[in-house]
Amino acid sequence: MHLPGGLKKFTLSYREYGVHINKNGSISCLEWCPGVQGLSLVGDFNKWDETAHPYKSLENGKWFLQVPPNPDGTPLLKNGTIYKIAVKKNGNYFYKLSPWANYVEKSKMVFYHPENAYQWKNLVTHLNKSLRIYEAHVGISSPEGKVNTYRAFADDVIPRIQRQGYNCIQLMAIMEHAYYGSFGYQVTSFFAPSSRFGKPDDLKYLIDKAHGAGLIVLLDVVHSHASKNIEDGLNQWTCDDGGYFHSNARGYHSQWDSRLFDYTNLETQRFLLSNLRYWQEEYKFDGFRFDGVTSMLYHSHGLSDRFESYDDYFGLNTDTQSVTYLTLANYLIQKYRPGSITVVADRSGLPTLCRPIEEGGQGFEYRLAMSLPDMWINILKHQQDEEWNINNIVQTLENRRYMGKSVAYAEMPCQSLATGLMDKEMYGFMSINSPYTPVIERGIALHNLIRLLTYGLGGEAWLNFIGNEFGHPEWLDFPRIGNNESFQYCRRQFNLADDKNLRYKFMNSFDQAMNNMEEKHQFLSRGPAIVTTKSDEDKVVVFERGGLVFVFNLHTTKAYTDYWVATDVPGRYRLVLASDVIGGKGSYLRTLRTYDARQPGHHGRRYHLSVYIPPRVAIVLERV
Secondary structure, rough: OOOEEEEEEEEHHHOOOOOEOOOOOOEEEEOOOOHHHHOEEEEEEOOOOOOOEEEEHHHHEEEEEEEOOOEEEEOOOOOOOEEEEEEOOOOOOEEOOOOOOOOOEOOOEEEOOOOOOOOOOOOOOOOOEEEEEEEEHHHHHHOOOOOOOHHHHHHHHHHHHHHHHEEEEEEOOOEOOOOOOHHOOOOOEEEEEEEEHOOOHHHHHHHHHHHOOEEEEEEEOOOOOOOOOOOOOOOOOOOOOOOEEOOOOOHOOOOEEEEEEEEOOHHHHHHHHHHHHHHOOOOOOEEEEEEHHHHHHEOOOOOOOOOOOOHHHHHOEHHHHHHHHHHHHHHHHHHHHHOEEEEOOOOOOOOOOOHHHOOOOOOOOEEEHHHHHHHHHHEEEEHHHHHOHHHHHHHHHHHHOOOEEEEOOOOOOOHHHHHHHHHHHHOOEEEEOOOOOHHHHHHHHHHHHHHHHHHHOOEEEEEEEOOOHHHHHHHOOOOOOHHOOOOOOOOOOOHHHHOEOOOOHHHHHHHHHHHHHHHOOOHHHOHHHHHHHHEEEEEOOOOOEEOOEEEEEOOEEEEEOEEEEEHHHHHHHEEEEEOOOOOOOHHHOOOOOOOEEEEEEEOOOOOOEEEEEEEEEEEEEEOO
């Protein structure tokens, strides 16, 4: 592939395309808009006159305009100026937003050029150890029914994330999207941070503050599709169905009702690759989570595929153009920011996605383990606790590509394990002064067990969605016509976790304890677990990982005294974590806290520990 000006210049095109102020006060405007009759810069500054500032036609569908400074030396556009691009087609003008717009407020481009550029205070430090991700949506991060801000998130939520023991924040819904309820997945302006949450410098403040707290920040990037909006989106930028998208049926996603990029188009490549450089260079993101990649990988978008053989991955259904783009994107990200992290959201399990490019892979470092939350939701919906198939649970948790790293998580952003487990009783029996009802007792116990089991066995990184760490008691629902535009379910009530009189504090403390244990032992990055017990009869799971011994008793009623737990390392072991101690019950406070590894061996290991394990309790042991 020949890239004009070389890869570096090509992928820094955001510095040329769009509208920019030069040092001498002049304005330079550059756009790619093939097949149209003309472009004009319009706004309040010229009374929206399409003839006042026309662009000049260049070759290959490009248009250029340079506007000299005003007589007093000031630029034509000032900070806060509203402007648009008038695109002429068939004798008519259509007002559009520049694809390269870097700030958009409610479908209007706002010229953003503050007098003083943001001064970064903290150096970017890349993570070279276990990854504990706090996935967050800035808008819903307030306990109040409102859209929260970048600065409030930075000042109020980042210290909480740091205290909770996470080392990475993954930000959703940052790229501008007209429809709030799309969760940020229907992007309208790819270079503009969402104005709902504040100004661009406010986002820089957030990222700077995170870096100062020792946290890296990933951007949830959507390059798999784009909003079909015409007036404020990329759709019909060229006044036809082409432009950055396929102009035929390939350019539409029927299920998502959105537009699909033409990754073979040189200008589409310029646009998307520059977009990655832009977020890295201008906002100092430490990496990306690529969303909706299964849709990119296959002509069928993976909608009807079972992916049961390698023919399903490497047949005619594979969209090689998209695969090539993803490979180039990962190459670019690492070339100019070595150590950056990339995570791929793919349900198909394409074998090469998380292998190095030099091996013929696509270069992603992590894959989201998307089957895990699905498994837990299905179990809780369709099975009684006594019916849980321990072998199937363990197999699903361990089922990932050899030498590929996965991000484990137990619940989706729109789901809530706690709500599914405890439902309406959360509103009446979460006070420590109220009785422990069977529903609440089971709910807190399983919330802790499911998350620890997924954390310990499900991957090489851990992800938690904002609020799930303390069992947020509501499903997530954005304001919409169907709920009278209510914010009731579009918030995070951190006050519940902070209230010492409520049992949410137990789940919050357990989450913190899991992270602290991982920080100390780094078991996520020390190789896979060795499972020694997965008993359907006993409902017990035992595994060793990173020098720790994990023991889970998922039985509903049966406690085990002197239960043999296999280990390969001799010595004395002590309790690191017990799910019921922090869960508020505390039975382990009354038990032996150290255990000696003895012969004979057990389940293929050289030694055994003899432990007491109550029902619906997990313990983790470390060697003294």
